[in-house]
Amino acid sequence: MSSISQRANDLPAGPRLVVGLGISGRAIARFLRARGEAFVMADTRSAPPGLEAFRADFPEVSLHLGALEKLDLDAFSEIAVSPGVDTVGAGLAPYRHKLVGEIGLFRRYCQAPLVAITGSNAKSTVTTLVGEMAREAGLDVAVGGNLGEAALDLLLDRPEAAWFVLELSSFQLESLDTLDATCAAFLNLSEDHLDRHGDMAGYRAAKARIFRGAERAVVNAEDSATWPDDPQLPCVRFTRAAPAGTNEWGVAMPAGADTPWLCRGAEGLMPVSELAMAGRHNQANALAAAAIGEAMGLPWAGMRQVLRRFAGLPHRGEVVLERHGVRWINDSKGTNVGATLAAIAGVGEGLAGRLVWLGGGVGKGADFTPLAPPLARHAREAVVFGQDAERLAAALAGHLPVTRVETLAEAMRRAAAIAEPGDCVLLSPACASLDQFPNYLARGAAFREILAQGQEATC
Numbered sequence: 001m002s003s004i005s006q007r008a009n010d011l012p013a014g015p016r017l018v019v020g021l022g023i024s025g026r027a028i029a030r031f032l033r034a035r036g037e038a039f040v041m042a043d044t045r046s047a048p049p050g051l052e053a054f055r056a057d058f059p060e061v062s063l064h065l066g067a068l069e070k071l072d073l074d075a076f077s078e079i080a081v082s083p084g085v086d087t088v089g090a091g092l093a094p095y096r097h098k099l100v101g102e103i104g105l106f107r108r109y110c111q112a113p114l115v116a117i118t119g120s121n122a123k124s125t126v127t128t129l130v131g132e133m134a135r136e137a138g139l140d141v142a143v144g145g146n147l148g149e150a151a152l153d154l155l156l157d158r159p160e161a162a163w164f165v166l167e168l169s170s171f172q173l174e175s176l177d178t179l180d181a182t183c184a185a186f187l188n189l190s191e192d193h194l195d196r197h198g199d200m201a202g203y204r205a206a207k208a209r210i211f212r213g214a215e216r217a218v219v220n221a222e223d224s225a226t227w228p229d230d231p232q233l234p235c236v237r238f239t240r241a242a243p244a245g246t247n248e249w250g251v252a253m254p255a256g257a258d259t260p261w262l263c264r265g266a267e268g269l270m271p272v273s274e275l276a277m278a279g280r281h282n283q284a285n286a287l288a289a290a291a292i293g294e295a296m297g298l299p300w301a302g303m304r305q306v307l308r309r310f311a312g313l314p315h316r317g318e319v320v321l322e323r324h325g326v327r328w329i330n331d332s333k334g335t336n337v338g339a340t341l342a343a344i345a346g347v348g349e350g351l352a353g354r355l356v357w358l359g360g361g362v363g364k365g366a367d368f369t370p371l372a373p374p375l376a377r378h379a380r381e382a383v384v385f386g387q388d389a390e391r392l393a394a395a396l397a398g399h400l401p402v403t404r405v406e407t408l409a410e411a412m413r414r415a416a417a418i419a420e421p422g423d424c425v426l427l428s429p430a431c432a433s434l435d436q437f438p439n440y441l442a443r444g445a446a447f448r449e450i451l452a453q454g455q456e457a458t459c
Helices: 023-034 051-057 093-098 102-109 123-136 151-157 200-211 280-295 300-309 337-348 369-378 389-396 408-418 440-452
Strands: 016-019 039-043 063-065 078-081 099-101 114-118 141-145 163-167 183-186 217-220 235-238 248-252 261-264 267-271 318-323 326-330 355-360 379-385 402-404 424-427
Touching: 016 023, 023 039, 023 078, 023 102, 023 151, 051 063, 078 093, 093 099, 099 102, 102 151, 114 123, 114 200, 123 141, 123 163, 123 280, 123 300, 141 151, 151 163, 183 200, 183 280, 217 280, 235 280, 248 280, 261 280, 267 300, 280 300, 280 337, 318 440, 326 440, 337 355, 337 369, 337 424, 355 369, 355 389, 355 408, 369 379, 369 389, 379 389, 379 408, 389 402, 408 424, 408 440, 424 440
Parallel strands: 016 039, 016 078, 039 063, 078 099, 114 163, 114 183, 141 163, 183 217, 217 235, 235 248, 326 424, 355 379, 355 424, 379 402
Antiparallel strands: 248 261, 261 267, 318 326
């Protein structure tokens, strides 16, 4: 049976409404059109990005802009919602029974094995690793979701893929009734997106939907919030500590070894020193990917080869250059406090000098106070910029020197002025970028470009 064939449940009759002109909304539109299904497109904004391109690509589709209350929502049999749309704020809460997201549509049609990966941090790295491990084993695997290609675009382009490996955000998961993943992984949970989910319980509940209908799970032994609510779901755990049993992956000194190894139970699998990715947080990422790979039946020899060569993704702990004895690291993907805490620990431990930390942007309602103790321990100074610079400065005051500036470029000039040989300038902002950049990629690219042109040294 083709991977794009419909699953057992019947499709709703009548026209659909697709809400949101974002990446997923456009993917839904392309998928429905490819299947010859009629729909109406809507966006709550009056002039959303990509509007003219959509009109050019879909001239036959009716398009509504602005408040959804002006539409007769009862007339639609199903409402497909882009994950960027806050359904409560958009007035869709009374229509919960009609809502479906991109991932719900994807799972309706995709019958191939699915690896689904979520977490507050590191999910892109682990998703990419699992995809590389599957390819190393000779599998035709499609990798995407919240990373790279949208899930429905993957299904259109690669309907016969042997596996689909999807990174999934809380926004993508919150509308799911079931996912039916072959293996579902929940890597970690730290404060993020509270402006959308209300509190940590709501955020965690959205993430935990990844386990609905799953055959097996991979979770973080150090973070019980990642464990499924169903105690009957078979689970494998990973930890940066020594494994507690045969069903756990961790870091230990197996018999006869004089350096730490990645281990499964008491079995040593490879020395930590052979990992191409640096930092203790990346040891956890390697273990999570290996646990997922084993759960999916991949051979360890191939997984080890991938871990020996995979050095990480751009904008995630990326060493851009070392100049005048100072290393500059681009961790622009550090868009929440948990990710930045991992970066500070991963870089700060063993550093000959001190960190100069660059942070700021849109804090999404996060509590910044957990950053103070590790920065006090590892950092020479915090340089904060952007929309929530004042909140960051207030959270760090009294723990270490803090300088507030307006832009990333100004922050980098300040860092260049105070950094000493042996230090590391770390851009890991603990915030989203949308106050000054289109996304974290653009922020990281600006960091690279300023360094490439030597502009951080100009006054």
